[in-house]
Amino acid sequence: MEILLKCKRLIGFLSVPIIIFSLIALQPAVAIESLTRISIDPLIPQKAPLVKCITENQLDCIERVLVEHPSSLVEEAQYVATRLVDFPDENNQKVQYGDILFDFHSATSSGTIKRLRISTHVITPVGVFNGKKAGAYWLILQRELLPGEVGQIPSTSICTPTNPTPCLSYPALDSPDIFHVYLRTSWLKPVSASGEGKNFNIDYRNISGGMQWHFSGQEFLQPMFSDVTKLPESVKPGNENMVPDRLNPTLYFALDHGGKDLSDSYWDPGCMSHGFTRTMWNAPLAGQLVWDYSKSSLNFNMYAPHLDPFGNVYLGVFRAKFQKAWLDCRFPGNTLSTATKLTVEVLDQNGTAQVSTSSISMKNEIIDISVTGFHFSSPVIVVKRSKDSGTTTVSKSPLSDDWENDVSITKNSPPLSAPTPLAKPTKTPSPNPTAVQIIDKVASKKTILCSKGKLVKKITSLYPKCPSGYKMKG
Incomplete structure (x- = not known):
């Protein structure tokens, strides 16, 4: 149940943008007040989107997006517009969805101009989603086709490793770039941060009134089945030869808010004053970090089809970061937090160690584990204390920031495109779902x-x- 929860939450959210875009094509309209709000009110049951930051004290907004090319050159994506859609109340909750558009050069500073869509979804702590009361922030990065761009290739086209487009469930960013998203939250007390992507990282620090976050990651193509009921079947022993027929372009981030207990939190909030987990992977089904007392190991389960649509073995990516103090609180008596050296291995469904590449760092009271190159269907990441490890102590200091140096822009890009003139929004209330597209100013720096x-x-x-x-x- 724990494993399937992440997948169901994501699938529920992914269906929203399809509805939004059809509405935007039909009619521009209201909700302009959302763009200038200071923050999302946590005491009102609602589903609301993030907006573009336009003032320095604004919270629950996206500051900027940087694009890191394979050459390590970094450009700032050009903000295009914020789109919002008001829906009728759902279970006495206000419902508004939205996305933010940015243009960027793909692959190089002179590469093809593409449009990035960041669909956002915030559930307040008193709101309900999928029958569960819990606060959360979701950001999904996807391709937005520019006017005149061709959409999905007809299904009669042949899907190959060099031309995977016909297998795509929706348009891919199709870019080797790493996207760096900077955003601010207000009432969020993180109990978990997670996501799917490659070259993935999550940093955070406290700011006035809330927290600032730096998400970074690269899109990947997730093997999937048109018949989604085949997914759980494909990860069962003996079904390794099931071949998916679809590819889902995937890059998303999720932040879960910790309440008083599991009645208003997705994950146990009992230790969040000591820290929280940041877990990142490239599988459609995943669990949580769990301590195996019988084997003195920290384990993480992932599930995905063994093969991609072309019959090639699908390889996994995993990263986890957490505070030692959180580990001690969550799993008393663990043998990792006081270790000076750890080992990591990946076991297949038969308990046999796989070939993989791994790295572990321990600094500033944070353990950072990365593993790549392993195969599915149901690998287990296993972290243990090394036999030649020394012993150290765990700091009892309060939870502190974990923020690497800001990514520096190495090229200021000229305007990528001229914004399309928009109809002036009205303030006439409407009982039907409506959309608004607004262009605003970029927040200034000090x-x-x-x-x-x-x-x-x-x-x-x-x-x-x-x-x-x-x-x-x-």
């Missing part, structure tokens, strides 16, 4: 001076902070 002895650094950011050991001047 610059501060930080000193350390004779050294002076200039820091420019939306939320500038002096590096460790430096003090702000003036």
Whole structure:
């Protein structure tokens, strides 16, 4: 049940954009007040979208998107528009969906111009989704076809490894770029952060009134079946030869809010004051980190078809980051938190170790585990204390920020396209679902001076902070 929950929540959300886009094509309209709100009210049962940040104190919004090309050159994607759709109330909840559009160069600074759609979905702590009361933030990154672009290739076309387009369930970004999304949240108290993608990472830090997040990842093509009932069958022993017939372009991020207990949280919030898990993978079904007391190991289960639509073995990607203090709280008596060296292996369904590439880092009281190159259907990631490990202590200090250096723009791109003139929205209420498309201003940045002895650094950011050991001047 735990494993299927993540999949069902995602499938439920993925169906929403299809409805939204058809409505946008029909009529522009209201909900302009959502664009200028300071935050999403957590005391109102509602489903609401994130918007583009237009002021420095605005929360529950996306600041910007950076695009990192394979050459390591980084450009800022050009913001195009925010689209919102009001729906009738659902179970006495206000319902509004939306997405934010950005244009970017694909692969290189002079590459093809494509449009990124970030569909967002926020459920307040008192709201209900799929019959469950729990707060959450969802962001799904997908391709938005530009005017005049050709959509899905007819099903009569042949799907091959070099031309997978006919197998796609919907248009792919089809880009080797890594997307960096910066956003702010308000009332969120994270109990879990997760997502699907490649070259994936999640950073966070506290800001005035809430938290700032940096998500990064690359789209991948997830093998899938047109008949979704075949998915759980394909991961059962003996069904490794089931060949999927579809590919789902996938890149998404999810943040779960911790309430008082499991009655208003998806995951146990009992240890969130000590930290939370950040788990990332490339499988449609996944579980949670679990401590096996009998084998003194931390385990994570993933499930996906063994093959892709072309009969090739589908290879897995996994990453997990968590605080040692959280591990001690969640699994008392574990042998990992005090270790100076850990080992990781991937076991197949028969318990046999697979060939894989792994790395583990332990710094700033955080354990970071990455594994790639293993195969499905049902691998288990197993982390243990190394036999030659030393012993260290676990800090009891409060939960602190985990934020790597900001990604620096190495090229300022010229405007990619001219925004299409839009009809001026009206404020006439309507009982039917309506949509609004608005273009707003980009949030401005601040610059501060930080000193350390004779050294002076200039820091420019939306939320500038002096590096460790430096003090702000003036």
